[in-house]
Amino acid sequence: MNEQVHPASASAQALLTVRDLRTWFTLRKWGFLHAGTVHAVDGVSFDLARGEAVAIVGESGCGKSTLVRTLLGLDRPTEGEIVIEGESLGTMDAAALRRLRATVGYVQQDPYGALPPFMSISKILAEPLRIHGVSDRRERDRRIRAALEEVGLTPPDEFLEKFPHMLSGGQQQRVVIARALILEPALIVADEPVSMLDASVSVGILRLLRRIQHERALTLVFITHDLSTVRHFANRVFVMYAGRFVETGAVDDLLDTPQHPYTQALLAAIADPDPDNAGRERPVPGGEPPSLVRPPPGCRFHPRCPQVMAGLCDREEPPAFEPRRGQTSWCWLHR
Secondary structure: OOOOOOOOOHHHHEEEEEEEEEEEEEEEEOOOEEEEEEEEEEEEEEEEEOOOEEEEEOOOOOOHHHHHHHHOOOOOOOEEEEEEOOEEHHHOOHHHHHHHHHHEEEEOOOHHHHOOOOOOHHHHHHHHHHHOOOOOHHHHHHHHHHHHHHOOOOOHHHOOOOOHHHOOHHHHHHHHHHHHHOOOOOEEEEEOOOOOOOHHHHHHHHHHHHHHHHHHOOEEEEEEOOHHHOOOOOOEEEEEEOOEEEEEEEHHHHHHOOOOHHHHHHHHOOOOOOHHHOOOOOOOOOOOOOOOOOOOOOOOOOOOOOOOOOOOOOOOOOOOEEEEOOEEEOOHHHO
């Protein structure tokens, strides 16, 4: 079991509580033959306090996006519990899920794919308001204009009647953020919100999210594969590998003194702007991430780990260790 070390009072103060969460998908061949089970999220636990910003990092395919979809109620958990504002996601009916989605904003990875191309910006932003009972047209118009101004699309009149294809990628993502904010949620989930954008545009989007999070005291879950973006953005970092957390901790502690070999490898792979290092080869773990249909026994990182201990790492799943105060690592090196 991939258990987290929790502060004693965390559950009482948490906006979001996740316990031993598993989201598995059954593979079928020719529609009826069972071809295996994908262990996309496989035993994840954490608490998220109100106003806190958390980054979940890891390689593509590690389960980050499935975790997000499960938190949003788009994928149903196979096992475990998700409690948002004191209400269990597993017991919610359709009406309760609709109310939940008014309190959770979602910023997707691909802004163009997230926006219906046949709707104007004003209609895109009006839709969630109508769905959630804001029937007064003047109130909808006020909220739409305020949301556009908040994300830097000013003056609003220049954008209201445009369609998504008429905007740049950065402007499209600002519309996605405005839509996520328009119902005044308590929690924002941003799934790799800058991975499809140019570097210069990405900086502006990250600064926008950080400003809004601080001004509104929002709780934020930020999904990324790039550790270089999280230091000025998150309070804590959860490092995910093959469906499980392998290390968690305060952002400065984890980035300055990484404890798990996988976290160390991620940090070593960050691009270095120093031209003297342009020709230096960086050490990276060999091999590929494991299959989530047939995960390896023991520590899931052991087939690629440069510090693997034969007879232990490849046989026994590591428990949660606390090598430094407030920093948790699932690695036998800390036994």
